[in-house]
Amino acid sequence: MKIFYCKEFAIDSELETVSKSRVIARFLQEGRVPGVELVAPAPVTHDELLRIHDPDYIQSVLSGSIGRLAAGPWSPELLDSILFSTGAMRDAVLEALRSGKAGCLSSGQHHAKRNRGFALCTINGIALAALVALEHVRTVGILDLDAHFGGGTFAILGANPNVHLADVSVSDLDDWIPSEPRRHHRAEVTDASRYLAAVRRALKRMEPVDFLIYYAGMDPHESAGGIEGITALMLAKRDRMVAKWCAEKKVPVIFAPAGGYTDPLSLEEVAELHLDTVRAFME
Ligand SMILES: [Zn+2]
Numbered sequence: 001m002k003i004f005y006c007k008e009f010a011i012d013s014e015l016e017t018v019s020k021s022r023v024i025a026r027f028l029q030e031g032r033v034p035g036v037e038l039v040a041p042a043p044v045t046h047d048e049l050l051r052i053h054d055p056d057y058i059q060s061v062l063s064g065s066i067g068r069l070a071a072g073p074w075s076p077e078l079l080d081s082i083l084f085s086t087g088a089m090r091d092a093v094l095e096a097l098r099s100g101k102a103g104c105l106s107s108g109q110h111h112a113k114r115n116r117g118f119a120l121c122t123i124n125g126i127a128l129a130a131l132v133a134l135e136h137v138r139t140v141g142i143l144d145l146d147a148h149f150g151g152g153t154f155a156i157l158g159a160n161p162n163v164h165l166a167d168v169s170v171s172d173l174d175d176w177i178p179s180e181p182r183r184h185h186r187a188e189v190t191d192a193s194r195y196l197a198a199v200r201r202a203l204k205r206m207e208p209v210d211f212l213i214y215y216a217g218m219d220p221h222e223s224a225g226g227i228e229g230i231t232a233l234m235l236a237k238r239d240r241m242v243a244k245w246c247a248e249k250k251v252p253v254i255f256a257p258a259g260g261y262t263d264p265l266s267l268e269e270v271a272e273l274h275l276d277t278v279r280a281f282m283e
Contacts, residue, residue, distance in 0.1 A: 001282055002095050003028065003103035004088035006040035008080045016261050016270060017108040017120045018071050018081055023271035024105055024257065033278045039095075041088035041104075043080075044128065048090065052127040052156055054115040061122060070117030071108055082122050089125035092254040093132045096211070101246070101281055104256045110150030110215055111174050118152060119174060126213055127156040129254060130163055133211040139164060141209030141251075143202060143242065146217030146258035147226045148173040149186065158184065164209050166202035170195070170220045170227045192229025195220065199238050203245050212253040214242055218260030218273040225261040232273055239280035246281075255281060 010022035028036050049058045060066035061082075064074045072078055085106035095102035104125075111121035130140045142157070144150040144167040151174035157163045158179060166185040169175070178184030185205040187198045206212060219225035221235055246253040257274040265273075 001035060001101060001103065002037050002039045002092075002099070003105060003278065004041040004091050004095075005038050005105040006084055008084040009088075009105060011075075011077045011081050013072055015071055015120065016267065017259075018078065020257070020260065020267055020271055020274070021085070021105040021107065023267050024274050027271055027275055028278065032275060033282055035282050036103075036278060039091070041084060041091040043083040044086040044090065044123070044125075048128055049086075049123065051131055052114070052124050053112075057115045070112065070122045071120050086123045086125040086128060089129040089254070089256065090132045092256075093129045093211075096252040096254045097133070097136050100250075101253050103278060103281065104254060106256050107258060109152075109256070110144055110146060110258065111148070111152045113152045113155045119148070121152060124152050124156055125256075126150070126153050126215060129213050130157055130160075133213070134162055137210035138162060139209045140211045140213065141166065141206040142213045142215065143206060144168070144215045144258070145199060145202075145220070145238065146215055147171050147219035148217075148259065149175045150215065151176045154184075164206060166205045168195075168198050168202045170230070190227065192222070192227055192234070195230055196234060196238060196241070199241060203242065206245075209251060212246055212251050214253055214255040215258045216242075216255050216274070216277040217258035218270060219258070221260070221273060223265050224270055224273060225259055232276065235273065236276045236280065239277045240283070243280040243283065253281070
């Protein structure tokens with residue numbers, strides 16, 4: 001199984017969003033999940049960025065005139081991180097269309113709106129991935145299991161009749177209001193014992209799709225940004241449920257590590273949680 005990553009993804013930063021991919025990649029290079037091949041992506045192009053964001057916003061991000069990006073002060077390194085990790089979403093889609101599944105170590109996507117970044121997310125690579133997939137299939141599902149809602153993805157793609165959104169959150173950050181009941185599903189879970197059932201219901205809503213984009217947050221975890229009672233074991237079960245669903249339905253899938261935060265956990269422990277997503281899709 002191919003997972004898209006290159007050294008430009010990660011920069012020296014206190015923010016896990018732009019630093020943890022290096023640790024996940026190191027674990028994969030050490031062979032912690034046998035059968036995975038890390039592949040360098042091509043960066044996102046200007047034309048691709050204009051498919052998902054406003055030209056003025058993109059100009060200010062590319063030139064640096066914006067001053068500050070959602071994931072920190074503008075720098076050539078941070079810009080490269082965003083351009084390569086967004087391009088990786090496109091490359092992962094193309095690989096999954098060929099082989100059935102692929103991963104991408106890109107975080108920090110689902111809050112980005114058309115005309116601005118928000119909450120650590122500068123560019124919405126999920127939206128790009130969906131549009132790329134729609135060049136090849138009829139309907140795309142986005143299963144967002146980050147601890148927070150993906151209001152950016154909804155803002156960009158909610159009106160697209162070929163995109164189905166299912167979003168299970170444990171926080172009300174970046175919440176959105178479904179406008180198309182058939183294609184839009186959002187659920188907020190406040191009781192850990194109801195989390196897996198909520199995920200199962202969300203997966204059920206993905207039944208009509210021909211391609212799945214799975215945004216796999218580890219921040220629902222009780223020590224990684226989420227709520228008490230959501231454990232590593234539950235999240236491993238969750239990811240196996242999603243992977244099994246894709247395999248049984250023969251739906252091509254890409255996955256990307258969404259949120260997952262340190263303190264009390266170390267960056268290594270957060271990366272270890274994300275490895276479980278990779279393991280689930282290798283099985
Ligand atoms: Zn989050």
